[in-house]
Amino acid sequence: MIAGNRLGGRYRLLHPLGEGAMGIVWEAEHIATSRRVAVKVLRVPSPSHRYRLCREARLCGAIAHRNVVEVHDASETDAGEAYLAMQLLHGETLADRLCRKRRLEQPEAARIGRDIARALAAAHAKNIIHRDLKPSNVFLHQEPGTEGFVVKVLDFGVAKDLNADDTLVTERNGVVGTPAYMSPEQLASPHDVDARTDVYSLGVVLFEMLTGVRPVYPLELKEGHSLRLRPTPRVSDYVMNVDAELDDLVAYCLEQDRQQRIAKTTAVADRLDLYLALRACTAPRVTESWPPREARRATRDWPPPEPRITQSWNGREGASWIPETLPSRPDGSTAAAMVRSQAASTNAAATSMRWGPQTLNVLGGLMSLILVAVMVGDRMARPAPMPAKAERGIASVTAELAALQRPKCLDDPTVGDESRSAEKAQGTTPKKK
Template identity: 40%
Template sequence: MQPGDLVSGKYRLLRQLGRGGMGSVWAARNELTDRDFAIKFLLPELAQNRDALHRFFLEARACGQIKHPAVVAVYDMGQAEDGAPYLVMELMEGEGLDQRLERSGIFRPGEAAACVAYVARGLEEAHVRGLVHRDLKPGNIFFAIDDRGEVVPKVLDFGVTKATVLADPKFVRTNTGAVLGSPAYMSPEQARGDEDIDGRSDVWSLGVILYETLTGKIPYDGANYNQLMVSILMDKHRPAIELNPAIGEELNDLVESTLQKDRNKRVRTARELAERLESLCTRITGTPYPGFGARSRSMAPPPKPMPTPTETWVEVTPVRRRTSAAVWVSGAVFVAAVVGMGGIAIARTRPPVAEVASRSVSVLSEGRGRLVKELDRLKAAPPVEPSATPEGDKTEPATPVKNDEHVIEPDELPSAAPSAPAPRWTPGRVPPPKKNGQVHDGVTSPGF
């Protein structure tokens, strides 16, 4: 695979993030949504066993249903053009727990308890669905920086190892000959090769991780793989409190209960482990346990990117800087000013309803007054004498208005009627001559 290759017609490979015994991890961009993801490709030879491949996809589909912030989100799965199975996961920023231990050393007891408790809560969501990780180790716990700048531990590579151990034995080893997985964190039942592995195996692995975060050492070690397996099965480990007396008896006892070789005497579930660690964290810090996010600020992210040599599959970048309070205050003032100016402009553009109504009432009042005066004048006027009419005109003379007759109301007035009818002209009859030689009635201007 090379940068620029297109996988399944939508994932464009950008750059390789890491390479390990199971395959390689790439940063890729979905060209349909323009969103970046991390894609982990398994070795093509792991896909040659049909049963193992089928179980891998079943496990991946189940992992995609786990909705917990402590478990890396799985969005898609498929097979590349060369037959290599792949998982599409969220692309994160931060560092692995192994890098954190190498960079800053052991954790304070409260930090260690909070971290492992949070991871145990994520494993609880998986265990109730019948999923067992089987390869928990510091390299598979990643301190991711979320959008708020807080550090959140996440479990990586969930379910992959359980699918691969079902493959043909010749595929259980990497190209370097090392046993697939991390032997130092294997439970005794894994070391014996038991097939009925359940969630208590992950509880053991969390106990080893808790031991290491508190002491900086692993409880069991050996010169080679066989000696390590014998030590896990037969030897007694050194109590963590002997290496770090600051952890206290109560936390030391809980670590011991996770490292019981007989799984029936071990802490039974990830939920029980999480509850006991949360209770211890509350007593150690003196404050209620609100979740890892509120306590993770003390675990400062690395000042520079620190890539994992083999197993890192996430992009490591510096912490995003937060916007200062002054910038937010300035922005709020600017928005308030714009909103205020807009409100004033809208208020000024509204029609003056009250002013228009006042003017309308005034105009109507004035008109009514003039109408009343005109009616009074008509009542006081003398009777109109009948005017002379031409011969044959039958028009009746106007009748004077008496004071005791019906008073004329405004709506009874005629619109534009003359006080006396004009002379009528009958077709075929010559009109009377004009006086003083006028040609046009009433018009004497020569320019007409």
């Protein structure tokens, strides 16, 4: 196969998209409608591969779910080689994303796991078991014109239809599926499977998305092809701060005894959907940050509001921009004419209202002057208070005068005569001043 070849006269090959163990996927164009599709052709034509390709087309067409890849056509080339025309997907596989990011955040892993569970539930409703669920068979499709991705489950080539007698095995030691993602009962017998087999594979995918590694395989092959069970790991053993709901859910999916395992993928989808809803309700809301306010006034792009009717319409004060094409009134006149008539009748009132602020300013100034004059006059009429220091001085002098003793000469006149007679006896006379 080379670019430009035509398949059955319907599709023209453009370029290869990828290849697997069984076939090669090309991007092709429908010749009649110019629709772009993905065409899978067999690498090595063989009866078993041809049977798997035809069954994949039949089973995918029977499921018809949003999370399952859509099959458009299945036919043969002119040389008798079978091909399959499917929906052209844009994006990457889950295996590519895990290789790029190693492990996913819990909400993203829960969302992908929920959509995978929904796709498996739609298949189980038709009694179809996938039997080969793994990250490389999950595609994260980016639809044009939308945000986010849509999970698409691929490759139903080894799926088992419980309504039919299906004995398909692969050439790989008679094992159907990928051993790292197979349940213990599937490894023991590829035909003894049911919906719980896909639940176990989904648990392995969830474990790998949350931890970045696959869980330790629960079965150990001993000599003589005997199997020995190993303890089932938990996500919390590898990742800190994992949600307890997710940890328990993955542990129930990885139960080695399928009697203890979750029975339906619808229950897994509901639990994951509830987890996402509760997380959305309890997650902190991110408030939008306002842009920094500019110092200057921003120009407005919207039209100016209608002018007030208190403004004159003689072409002054910016009131002449009202158009004449405003909505008409019931009497035939326009709203602009009505506004102008009302403005003309109230022109005098508008003029008087414009002097209101100036009058208030003058009255406010006069009241301020009167208040200052009253305060100054009251202060001048009040007597000056005596200093506290002078009051304390007068009181102290009065107390000292009261404490002095009255002279005895003032009370007994003979006191002075005795002193003068003593002076005469001594022959001295008192000097006159």
